[in-house]
Amino acid sequence: SAFVTVTVSRTGLKPGSYTDTIAMTSNAGDRSVKVNIDVPGLSYTPTSIDFGSTETEINLSITNIGSGSLSWSLSKSISWLSLSQTSGFNQAGETKVVTVSVPRIGREGITPGTHTDTITITSNGGNAKIPVTILVPGLGLSPTMLDFDSSDTQKTFTISNTGAGSLIWQATKSQAWLSFTPTSGTVAAGQSINVTVNVSRTDLSPGDYSDTISITYNGGSGSVSVKMGIPKLSFTPTLLDFGTSTNQKTFTITNSGGGVLTWQATKKANWLTITPTTGSVSAGQSINVTATVNRTDLAPGTYADTIALTSNGGSGNIAVSMAIPGLAFSPTSLTFSGTETTKTLTITNSGGGTLTWSASKTQTWLSLSLTSGSLDAGKSVSITVTVTRGNLNPGTYKDTITIKTNVGDGQVPVTMLIASPSMSISPTSLDFGTTTTQKTFTITNTGGGTLTWFIDTGKLPNWLSANPMSGSLTAGNSANVTVTVNRAGMNSGDYKSEITVNSNAGVGQVSVIMSVPPPSLALNPDKLDFGSKETLLEFRITNTGGGTLIWNAVSDRNWLFISRDPNQEGWKSEIKGGTTGPYGSTRIYVMVVRRGPPGTYTGNISISSNGSPVSRGVVSVSMVISVEGVIPIE
Structure with a gap:
């Protein structure tokens, strides 16, 4: 066997699917091999991105317009630009969306102005570059503080767009006394808008007030401070x-x-x-x-x-x-005649406020009852001015009362006249009648200087006395002399005498008449109540006149006894030939002896005398016997 390497080149091929056949011939026969290739294709939209001054997100669509699988990646340079996805795979005909964004809350951190970047797409279906543009507005505020002080009610501040694009703003505040217009708006790049701010002090208490106008915009935020004062x-x-x-x-x-x-x-x-x-x-x-x-x-x-x-x-x-204050005084001068010793000087505040004053003099014979004081507006004070002639010789004496105040001074001349002494006696007769024992007469120096006087005692009878017997009087002064008569031991009748007053201004006399009445009877008390227990009481026989009162006293009950001295003369039912001297009294003791049955007993002690006009009297006696029997004499 043998291996055959097959190589394909997609260069210059349009996106899509391609096929071919490799034919093989040999001495062993013929064969063929089918070859298929896929060419992916890159497609994107939009081809440029412009955020303007308000947009914060824009979608970028990436599509495989070819066949097979599109492998892609994205890149950018600027930090403020964000991509929701930076790589991916798209099958034939598939579209994927990538969110391209800038900061969502304003455009913080981005310098105002126009900014650009490029999104680079690298893929097995081709490459591309997408330009990106963003406009960042800038907020300019002038001034940033509004001080309405104490009287201003309206001021303005300016909002400026110091960046790019449109500045979209809105303003808010907290306090009800603060208002402004407009409260929102849009400002193009390089443009400005004035905002009118008003304050209302109505119904506000005095004090300092402050608030903040907060401004938000599509590029951030700012503020304008506001303060206002309400003085008091x-x-x-x-x-x-x-x-x-x-x-x-x-x-x-x-x-x-x-x-x-x-x-x-x-x-x-x-x-x-x-x-x-x-x-x-x-x-x-x-x-x-x-x-x-x-x-x-x-x-x-x-x-x-x-x-x-x-x-x-x-x-x-x-x-x-x-x-x-104002100083006024009256009179403006004072003259003391031969007998005058006191006069009144009146000081008045004739103005307003308080008048403070002082008064002074030089001579010792002149005295003032007040020497200083203060007077409210319209008020007056009276000063008693007194002269004392004492032992001064007859003649004319002068001094000056000087008045000093807080608004000026004044002077009051004072003249005193001293005449020779002169004696006046009043009354010149004294009638004591039958009962009066004391009377007075007055000696007065009606002249000047000093009157010296005395009573001649050698000419006074025994029943007549006077007190004082001598003295001295300065001008205008008086002395009372008390005259006393004593009728004790004197027989009834009329008595006369004279009191001789000698002085350095002559001799004066006061006649005196006194009567001594005949003897007269008075009983005290005239009722005696022995009750149930008393056995011994007393009363008095009084001679209310002159001479000797001769009297007899007789009891009319056998249980009622009398005595002047029980130890000397014993108890009797009758006293004969009793005597009581002029204006004297005699004590009579009375005793009762309780004999007989129980009951109330009454009796009388009868007194007869040589008195006139009263010669007879009766002392009534009562007693109670509560138990029959005899209460012995103690």
Whole structure:
């Protein structure tokens, strides 16, 4: 046997199936061998791939348009280009699809612009190259931050396509106070579009607000920051009171909200100045404003104005007050005559605010009840001015009350006259009647200087006394003298005397009349109740007049006994010839002896006397016997 090698060449053959016959002749006979070959064919579509600016996947179809089996492989260069399959086999007429893709979420990582690559197909049915093109748009934002500050309501930013193809974008935000238009669109390569952004501060509280406009596009994403402030005007204090002496005060303006507070301060009065009058304050910050008043050439009184604050965060008012006191006093001079010792000086604040004052003098004979103080607007104070003549010699004396205040000074001349002493006595007669024991008369120095006086004791009877017996009085002063009469031991009748007062201003007399009434009877008590146990009680016989009261006492019951001194005279039913001196009293003891059956017993002790107008009296007596028998005398 022998081997024969058969070789075929497919070069230049079109895809398809081919057959032939090998004829063999020999001396042993003829034979033939049939030969078949398959030629695969490569077909693909599309012949070029263009992703443009939005496509992310395109299908590549590979078909065996020949016969047999088509063996193929794919290759590319750029990393952003992906192939779902890089090799395979296709039977005759079979088509396989390979997905060609670029990044699905945008075109991250790819520089904006036009990019190309080539997919190379290598197969046993031929080779091919497929050009690939991708357009990558670029997002340009300007500006990337919008600051609406405290008053702006509208701003714009620009979206630009800095790459290739079409930029397809959409914008979103979070906050309701933020709006913009348009919210989406398409921008060709190299072109731009303006987006108008609006903010609304309606119903929002003061403060700082922020949001982000998020922009997504077919090449990635971007953002624009938005911030907005709502300022709020706060100030303290709300009242500036400069009083009567302060010239400068400050108040503080604060932005208690967000953003920047722009403010302005105005006033009306010429005497008030403000610095600064305008300004701006960032969120949470403050500024001090100085207010100054000028009192020059202003009349006394109370002044007021208002500092009006206006701002983009509200408005408010600060009340301003200032006072200029005024000094007024009345009278403008004081003269003390020979007997006057006190006068009133009135100081008044005739302006506004508070008047602070002090008063002084030089001479020791002059004194002031108040020497300093303060007065509100329209108020007055009364000062008692007193002169003390003491031992000063008669004549004319002068001094000056100097008044010093926080708005000026004043002077009040003071004149004091001292005349010679003069004695006045009142009353000049004292009538003690029948019962009065004490009365007074008054000695007064109605002149000037010092009055010295004394009572001549050698001319006073025993029943008459006075206290004090001497003294001295400065001008206008008085002394009370108490006069006492003593009727004890005196017989009834009328008595007269005189009290002689000697002084360095002459002699004065006070006549005294006293009456001593006749003896008169009084009983105390006039009822005695022994009850069921008492055996010994007492009452008094009193002489309410002068002279000697002569009296008799008689019991009308055999169980009722009387005695002036049981130890000396024993117990009796009758006392005769008893006596009681002028204005004196006598004690009478009373004893009962309980005899007889139980019951209530009554009796009387009758007293008769030489008294007038009362000469008789009765002491009623009662007792109770609860058990029959006799209770012995103890």
